[in-house]
Amino acid sequence: MVYQVVIPAAGQGKRMKAGINKQLLELCGQPVIIHTLKVFEQDGWCQGIIIVINEAERERFYELLEKFQIKKVVSVVSGGAERQHSVYNGLKAVSSELVLIHDGARPFITTEKVHELVKEANEHGAAVPAVPMKDTVKRVRQGFVEETVDRSSLWAVQTPQAFRVSLILKAHEQAKQEGYLGTDDASLVERMGKKVKIIEGDYRNIKLTTPDDLLFAAAILSS
Numbered sequence: 175m176v177y178q179v180v181i182p183a184a185g186q187g188k189r190m191k192a193g194i195n196k197q198l199l200e201l202c203g204q205p206v207i208i209h210t211l212k213v214f215e216q217d218g219w220c221q222g223i224i225i226v227i228n229e230a231e232r233e234r235f236y237e238l239l240e241k242f243q244i245k246k247v248v249s250v251v252s253g254g255a256e257r258q259h260s261v262y263n264g265l266k267a268v269s270s271e272l273v274l275i276h277d278g279a280r281p282f283i284t285t286e287k288v289h290e291l292v293k294e295a296n297e298h299g300a301a302v303p304a305v306p307m308k309d310t311v312k313r314v315r316q317g318f319v320e321e322t323v324d325r326s327s328l329w330a331v332q333t334p335q336a337f338r339v340s341l342i343l344k345a346h347e348q349a350k351q352e353g354y355l356g357t358d359d360a361s362l363v364e365r366m367g368k369k370v371k372i373i374e375g376d377y378r379n380i381k382l383t384t385p386d387d388l389l390f391a392a393a394i395l396s397s
Contacts, residue, residue, distance in 0.1 A: 175219055175272075175289075175292055175293065175296060176219050176220070176221045176270060176272070177219060177220060177221065177270055177272040177273060177274055177292050177336070178220070178221055178222040178223070178224060178248070178268050178269065178270040178272075178273055178274075179214050179220060179222075179223050179224070179273065179274040179275070179276055179334065180224045180226065180261060180264035180265060180267075180268065180273060180274070180275045180276070181207075181210065181211070181214075181223060181224070181225050181226065181264075181275075181276050181277075181278045182226045182253065182257055182260045182261055182264065182275075182277065182278060183195070183197045183207055183225055183226060183227055183235075183278035184226055184227050184228040184231075184252075184253030184254075184260050185197075185253075185257060185260075195228065195231060196279055196382060196383075197210075197278045197279050198231070198234065198238075199382075199388070201281065201382075201388065201391055201392065201395065202392060202395050202396075204242065205238060206278070206279055206281055206382055206391075207225075207235075207238070207278045207279075208238060208242045208244070209281035209282075209395075210276070210277075210278050210279070210280060210281045210283075211223065211225075211239075211242075211244050211247075212242075212244070213281075213283055213284070213285065213288070214246065214276075214288075215244050215245065215246050216285070217285050217288060219288070219289060219292060220246060220288075221246075221270055222246055222247075222248035222249075222268075222269070222270070223244070223246045223247045223248065224247075224248060224249045224250075224251060224264045224267045224268060225247055225249075225250050225251070225264075225278075226251045226252070226253045226260040226261065226263055226264040227250055227251070227252065227253060228252075228253055229252045229253075232250065235250060236250070248267070248269075249264075249267040251263045251264050251266075251267055256355060258346070258349070258355055258356060258359075258362075261275055261346070261359060262346045262347075262350065265339070265342060265343055265346060266343075268339055270339065271338060271339055271340075272292055272295055272296060272336065272337070272338060272339065273336070273337055273338075273339050273342065274288065274291065274292070274333075274334040274335070274336050275333060275334060275335050275336075275337070275342075275359050276333045276334035276335075277333045277381055279381050279382040279383070280332065280333055280334075280379055280380065280381050280382070281382070281391065282376070282378050282379050282380065282391075282394055283333075283334060283376075283379050284376065284379075287303055287373070287375065287376060287379070288334060290373050291303060291334060291335075291336040291373060292336055294336065294371045294373060295336035295337055295338060295371075296338075297371075298369065298370075298371040299337065299338050299341050299363075299368060299369075300335070300336070300337045300338070300341060300342070300360060300363045300368060300369070300370040300371065301335070301336045301337075301370065301371040301372075301373060302331055302332070302333075302335045302336070302358075302360045302370055302371070302372060302373070303331070303332045303333070303334070303335075303372075303373050303374070303375030303376070303379065304329035304330060304331045304332060304372050304373075304374070304375050305329060305330050305332070305374065305375045305376070305377050306325075306328070306329055306330075306374075307325045307328040307329065307330055309325075310322060310325065311323040311325050311328060329372060331358060331360065332375045332376075332379050332381075333358075333381075335358065335359050335360050337359070337363065341363060341368065342359060342362070342363065344366070345359075345362035345363045345365075345366055345368075346359075346362060348362070348366065349362045349365075378394050380394075
């Protein structure tokens with residue numbers, strides 16, 4: 175079973191407060207994006223990587239791909255105004271029947287989870303990893319608790335998200351026509367009335383968003 179993966183890496187990550195694209199920050203001697211790319215570079219099921227970038231950083235990405243011997247990149251695509259637009263640009267470069275969409279700033283996805291997602295997407299059309307909420311969740315309005323939400327059915331969704339290419343392209347095209355921006359790619363499929371399979375993810379599959387996340391990431395790598 176084979177797939178290609180679209181990795182949006184054009185965002186500047188303002189909450190990281192680093193002054194540069196957070197995916198270019200070094201984590202234990204290598205840029206974050208390289209840690210992420212190596213997972214797919216080393217996976218025999220992966221038949222191609224499509225990276226979506228800020229055009230101003232194109233040369234920097236080419237230098238990193240050469241330096242760290244990332245050979246599976248088949249296309250480097252310019253991003254759009256929003257993440258959803260960037261993903262759509264990347265999807266148009268995909269040539270496989272199954273595709274994964276994965277945040278460049280999530281370097282700790284495992285090959286085992288990737289393969290599980292690919293199998294489920296092949297069967298169901300769409301599959302995403304998620305972890306059950308561990309904390310108590312409260313709905314807040316104007317600085318005061320409005321209610322405590324039952325967390326038993328709440329899951330925190332991660333990436334990669336896996337799809338049949340025909341399905342996710344149709345979902346993106348419909349969203350584009352209707353001017354809809356979703357919170358993730360799976361939400362575009364959901365609004366078409368299609369079911370999305372959930373698999374249990376990994377709490378270590380964190381997205382690097384704030385400076386504290388870099389400390390957690392270093393701890394994960396050292397373990």
